[in-house]
Amino acid sequence: MADASVRPARAADVAQIARIQIDTWRSAYSGILPAEALDQVTSELAGAQWSAAVNEAPSPRHRVLVAQERDSIVGFVATEPDPEDPGTAMIATMLVEPRWGRRGHGSRLLAAVVDLARHDGTRRLTTWVIERDQASVGFYESAGWSRDGWARTLDAADTPVREVRLHTALDEEAA
Secondary structure, three states: OOOEEEEEOOHHHHHHHHHHHHHHHHHHOEOOEOHHHHHHOOHHHHHHHHHHHHHOOOOOOOEEEEEEEOOEEEEEEEEEEEOOEEEEEEEEEEEEOHHHOOOOHHHHHHHHHHHHHHHOOOOEEEEEEEOOOHHHHHHHHHOOOEEEEEEEEEEEOOEEEEEEEEEEEOOHHHO
């Protein structure tokens, strides 16, 4: 892939991150999440949340990274430490715009997360994924992640949405 990279998000990226979240959710989760839940995520709300995540991270281990192709931001990932286990970090969300999919951006974002987590001394990574989102579940499983047996049900506009937790152990020898 020519001219593709991953870097830390900057304040100037916030509007693009919010747009990618909204556009990707409406595309990928149509039919999985109720329209009412998708409509609740406005550009103003998403922009404010991403501005706080990028500009006011509570710790150096709270990160937002963006994937770029040439001058376009095409995806992002947000990570944070697990508050209950200092050796674990969590991917809060990772999204790549569908029109930029299948070009390695998700894999580059995931590789950057793994590299940074190893640098931090993290031994394990986890993420929660909507169980019916087979594209995301398949992506993580193809990268060597597996379900750890945990599941939870969230309320999305009065509709139960089941999520499963996936995890991977970070091999210290590969660090």
